[in-house]
Structures are given as structure tokens and as C-alpha cells.
Amino acid sequence: MSDPRYLTLDKLTLSYGGSVAVQDLSLTVGRGELIALLGPSGCGKTTTMRAIAGLMPVASGSVTLDGRDLTHLAPNKRGIGLVFQSYALFPHLSVADNVAFGLKLRRVPAAERTERVKKALARVDLAHLADRLPKALSGGQQQRVALARSIVVEPGLLLLDEPLSNLDARLRLEMRSELARLQRELGITMIYVTHDQAEALALADRIVVMRAGKIEQQGTPEEIFERPHSAFVARFMGFENCFAVQAGQLVGAGATLPAPTGTSSTGLAWRPSGVVLGSGPYRGEVLGASYQGQTVEYLLNCPLGPIKAEAPAEAPRFAVGSEVSFDLPLSSAAPLTNVD
Template sequence: MSDFLKLEKLTLNYGGPTPAVENLDFSMQASELVALLGPSGCGKTTTMRAIAGLMKPASGTIMLDNRDITRVPANKRGVGLVFQSYALFPHLSVFENVAFGLRLARVSSADIKRRVDAVLASVGLSHLADRQPRELSGGQQQRVALARSIVVEPKLLLLDEPLSNLDARLRLEMRSELSRLQDELGITMIYVTHDQAEALALADRIIVMREGRIEQSGTPEDIYERPVSIFVANFMGFENCFELTGGKLKGIAPAGFETGSAAGIAWRPHAVLLGQGAHKGTVVGASYLGQVVEYLLSTPLGDIKAEALASAPRHGMGEEIAFDLPQAGAVLLARR
């Protein structure tokens, strides 16, 4: 099966001495939803802009559906783009916002009505077709932006941090909406985000980017459960990440298991055992999070974050407690 989208040796530069993206190789299949995940400045949005035709590569190629689009103008690529800011026309109705691209393409009026009506129904906005953007909620405006991109039937849909302006409840609703639409329509999507939960919930595959290159690529389960580096582990919630030197952590061999040639080791806060173990730490922070209490311990190994059920006995500030870093919850990391 041939790749639907393929980037080869893609280098992108804003004019400085260091490329924003350098020699990037990446491919995806039709109907796949891939999340580009990483912190600000890692190159994910820059990569998306190049695919969309909004940025000219310094070198490399972009192939889409067996066609070289590296130098093809943005409006001739068959690529849709959903912006973080929605970018709706404030003076146009919902219907006309969605119809805008079709009118530019000189689609017949009958076809426009049929296609716009269908896509508004798919995003649950048929009853709001005559309203203007200022009369809509943030979630409804995001649905309009999504409908406007879908209605032109793009080969590839790019979404740039599309939910970052919404509150937590609306983000959850829109994640479900995007998943449903992707399943129903089979659209090939690239979703750019710095939010781990969004990437895990939506993507078939996650690509974690770091300083303009791919740090790790895999299924959500791979990225969440089996990070390959300290960088990915930190980014995916392993808040207790340590470098190993000669198989030891701060001169101490982790009890009960071999570290081999690993460069690092990590535990999530819930994997740290409190109240037992060979290590001791002093409570320097405690946060009630509902079902759990998160503790910050100052220890000879460095700061340790741990969690305990809120129903368990509480530990006070300045209290010294024993803790353990068990093998069962550890992940060995191949590189830094």
C-alpha cells in the first residue's frame, strides 16, 4: 500500500542560522488521523504550514496522493485547514461561511445548497444556518470552521490547535465530534496540538516532535506506555524522570531489576509507593485533586511527585515519610 502523504528530507527555515525543521521524513496512510504533538517551538505547526502550502521549503519534497505538491500553490493542493482562531467572516451567515469556498470554485447554486446542508447536518448546525458568528458559542463557531473545511472535500484536512480556545467541557465535546466525523467521513487528518490528552483521545498515530525533528512515532499506547526518551516521558506525564549513569540513579542501583544500557528511568506519580520502602523524603507540597492527593517530596534523589488516594491518611508539610520506586511502575528510557 502506497503512502497517501509523504514528506522526504523536508527542511524549513525562517531565515535564522538554525532550521525550524530539518531533514524531516514522515508518511501516513489514507483515512489515518495523525497527531503532531510537542511543546511550542518544536516544529509541528511549521510542518503543517508547509504541507498546507503556506510556507516554502528550503529543501525536500511533499507528496500527496502520488502527486508532488512541494511547489503547488496552496489553493490547488486539495488541502483543508482549520485554524485555532476559527477565521470566520463576521458579516456572513453560517450557511454563507460554509459555502464560501464552493462559491470561489464556481460550484452551482443547487450543488452548494445540497453540500452545505449535508455538512451542516453532519456537525449538528442545520438549525443555525441563518445566524452570524457573533450569535454562536465558541463550540458552535468551531463547528462552522470545521464544516467550511469539510464541505470542499479536501484530500487532507489539517487542524492547528483547533480546540485551544474552548473551555474544558467544550473541548471534550468537540473531541468526540471530531472522532465521529473522522470515522463517518474517512477524512485523512493531521492534528497539531501540545495537549497530550487530545492526541491520545483522537489519533491513530502520534508523532512527538522535538526541536524540528521526530523524537518518537507510534500508537497512542506506545507513546503513553513506552516512551523512548526522557523528553517524551516528561511530556507524557512521567513526572519522575531521572538520568542513569552506569546503570545507577544518583549512585544508587534501582532495587530489584537490571537497567542494562538505559539512559534514563521514569515513574508516574501514581506508581510511587508512599509509607514504605528504602527511600525517605520530606513533604514540601501537597495538592488535593479530588480522588487523589498529590505530594511533592524533597529527597536525596531529587524532587519526587507521588499520589495517594484522598481517603488515605494525609501527610503534612515538613513530614518525613518512606517511599519506594518499584520495578512494576518503572519505564526504562533508551536515550535522553
């Protein structure tokens, strides 16, 4: 990556009225990198994206892109493309005219405009629909128009705000592949805002997990998925059983159980698939069982509180109300440094 500090957010603070939404956030993005801002609703990810785009005033800190200070620059002067969750297409304009809109505002000559629109539509496989109105398109096709409209202006940075959330599961998968292909072909720097872990894992070079307006953890998809640092990130990435470790004991629900031998961290977390059912030093009551096709999900009650477990569908079933032995192997646990 030629420029590891292509985009720099330096101690960014953003407020709505008297309420701070993002506080003292610093982040660098490399040229050609695809970053996913991941987190639950209200964590500040969309607010951060809006500030980069110039749609949100900056209380303090700065935004720099390719050496240019954008902090107080108007949105149309930033050279940034933005794909909205709602697509925001003009219903009375054809596909081609929607894509050409930004070029017209920039007073690009008609001949060049036509050629660039053709190329952009070809990239998203919509050249054959150039004359259609948005209402005659499927959701996936409308999303492609929104992408073409953003890339046709050749932005220095492309921001995508939950762009696939309005699509069904099959279309989301197709568009995810389409986005990955476009990013590779164009080499464009992208920031992708999402609450969907699967999208972030599939698309991003680096994932930035946000919590309450701050960065909780950042790293490669593999690092975030396999080695969460905090209970917050662990739960968000599917480690639903999280416990503090104190004096060799797992702590939860006001009670303790012996921690696995060899534990040295301040906390441990297990995915449901990492819980062993039918044997082990712990015992719990089955509160619920849910058939999921290839697996059965169980909810157990034990002194530490509820435990979520998972077993293959072909394994012997445990009846609701029965007592079952279980184990929390250290080998399938994620060690945590922060259990708050």
C-alpha cells in the same frame, strides 16, 4: 488502510530567516489515518502543518499527497482543508455563506453548492442555524462552522491546528467526540496539531511527538503513553520522575541511589502514581502537599532531587516537613533508551 504512503514528507527542512525550525523530517501518513503532531510550543509541529498546507516555503525536501508533488504548489491548488485555531470565520456572512465560500471560489454551480452546504451543516448538526451570523453562535458552534467549511470542499487531507484550544473543558470534550465521529464517517485523512496529550490520546491512530524540529518518537497512543523511549517523551506523557541509570545506580542532582533490582536499561521513569509512599528503601522530606479531590499530590526532596508522588485522598496524610519512606518499583517504571 489501502495506501500507507498517501501523504509523504521526505527530508523536509523549514526555516524562518536564518533559523531552522524543522530539520530533515520524514513522515508517511496512510489514507484515512488520523495523525496527531504533539509537542510543546516551538517544537515545529505547526510549522510542519503550514508547510503541508503551502503556507510555509520549503527550504529542502518534498511534500507528496496521493502521488502529487505539492512542494511548490500554491495553497489553493493542493486540495487540502485547514481548520485554524481562531476559526477565521467571516463575521458579515451567514453560517451557510461561510461554509459555501470555498465552493464559490471553485465556481461550483449554485444548485450543487446549496446541496453540498446543506449536507455539510447537517453533518455538524448546524442545519437549523444556517442563516445566523457568527457573532450569534457559541464557541462550539463556530468551531462546527469552521469544520463544515473545510469538509464541504471534499479535501484530500484535513489539517487542524489546535482547533479546540479556545473552548472550555466541557466543549473541548464534546468537540473531540464530534471530530472523531466525523473522521470515522468521512474516512478523511487528518493531521491534528496539539500540545494537549489527552486530545492526542483520544483522537489519534498514531501520535508523532516532536522536539526541536525533529520527530522524537511516533507510535500508537498506547505505545506513546505506556512506553516512552526518551526522558523528553516520558516527561511530556506524565512520567515526571526521570533518572539515568549508571552501574546499578539511579543518577540525579549530582547524587546516586541504588536502582531497583533487575534494572537493565539506561534510564527509568515513574509517574507520580507509580511512587509508593510510606514504605520502601528511600527516604525524602515532604516539601509540599496538594489536595486534588480523589488524590493528594506530594513533592519530596531526596538526594536525587525533587520526587513527585501521588496517593489516594483517603490514605493517611504526610505533613509538610516530615520525613517519609518511599519506593520506586521497577514494575511501575518506564525503561528509557535516551535520558538526554
